[in-house]
Amino acid sequence: MRPRNLDEFLGQSHLVGVGAPLRRLLEAGRVPGSILYGPPGVGKTTLVRLMAQATGRSLLEINAVTAKVSDLRQLVDEALALKGRDGGRAAVAFVDEIYHFNRSQQNALLPSVERGDLILVGTTTENPWFEINKTLLSRLVVYELQPLGEAELTALLHRALSDVESGMGALSVEADEEALLALARSAGGDARQALTRLEVAVSSLAASMGRRLTVEALVASLPGAYRRYDRASDDHYGVASAFIKSLRGSDPDAALHWLGRMVASGEDLHFIARRLLIFAAEDVGLADPRALLVATATAEAADRVGYPEARIILAEAALYLALAPKSNSAYRAVSAAVADAESGPLQEVPEPLRPHGTGYLYPHDDERHWVPQAYMKEVRRYYFPGRLGEEPRLAAPLKGYWRRFREEE
Secondary structure (H helix, E strand, C coil): CCCCCHHHCCCCHHHHCCCCHHHHHHHCCCCCCEEEECCCCCCHHHHHHHHHHHCCCCEEEEECCCCCHHHHHHHHHHHHHHHHHCCCCCEEEEEECHHHCCHHHHHHHHHHHHHCCEEEEEEECCCHHHHCCHHHHCCCEEEECCCCCHHHHHHHHHHHHHCCCCCCHHHCCEECHHHHHHHHHHCCCCHHHHHHHHHHHHHHHHHCCCCEECHHHHHHHCCCHHHHCCCCCCCHHHHHHHHHHHHHCCCHHHHHHHHHHHHHCCCCHHHHHHHHHHHHHHHHHHHCCHHHHHHHHHHHHHHHHCCCCHHHHHHHHHHHHHHCCCCCHHHHHHHHHHHHHHHCCCCCCCHHHCCCCCCCCCHHHCCCCCCCCCCCCCCCCCCCCCCCCCHHHHHHHHHHHHHHHHHHC
16 A cells, blocks of 8 residues: 555655645756655655665665674675766665664665665664764755645545555445545554554454444454544544643642553553653752753653553653652753744854863862853853752852852952
8 A cells, every 4th residue: 555656645744745845956957965754654765765766776775783894895885886877877775674784784775875875764763862873864864754634644544545556446335524534533644553453343344244334343353453433533643742741740640640541552652651751851850950860760660661561660760750849941042042042143163162171160170160250152041940849959150150150250
């Protein structure tokens, strides 16, 4: 059921919809060296293949999980040979799950990428800014793919039901719209999961001589997977949103309710752990700096233990974060700083702060480990300390130092 061209590709309209940035590049015959980052089942592999097809380029594929250094060398040699045969047009070298490559394997691709012997396109379900070598990543563009929406998944399921050649059209099974919508909602934005569940449900129905897929038939064939669906449309993202907002509102019972909903539906551990990590920094922040340590330990421990026991670890972290004092000062500060940098004008680095610059005062030479010194040519304020938890204690001494320094100026 993979789409045969970009027009059949469902989802990711921000990248490949009509007039979208990546679509324009492909229509101009260009494939950017890139990393496609997103959860499973959103079309990463399919999109790479379509990128090569749409631009008439040769495609070489390798999986980072099983590839050896010798396989990498062979891929580079093949790409170089293809470039010679294709009139100087570089082939697309597709590395699936590229984050599995270690640093030396990733570095082995650098010379070929820099010379243009190949166009590297990697896919990853893990954050590329953490998992990919920074030297390699600086030469690539990161495109983030999003989970498919209900309408896109429903359209895909309709297509699979009617397609005789590649789908399940030969089984002559029809489906209620409500059943397909239930399947779409239960898949959590994962097209592969939606198709797998449809295949199981339709095959089970056809084996019993059934000809119509209803909600009742769906529940009978996929009772566990069906839990995510409910008629009130409290889907994957709605429940996750309610979970975070309950934590932010310091309601431990509500947080546990929504966590329980996610656990019961088999939600991906990594999805929940990522939300806890972000929340610890964004919403608890400096009011309790230990919150990020708790969330980090939770992510590692839950990954090691797995379900069902991981639910206990997730619950402990959720309770800690719900009960913790809250501060979003770090989130507000970095948002303001990024907005400032994007809008400009940019400040020059003061002479004392440059490498080997003159006039720098070393703070540790002072008994306070602080000296009155300007770290920006023009003072700009981004950080405003919160008043809860440990943050006032953390910020108080430096607030006094800076106040006196600026008064003296």
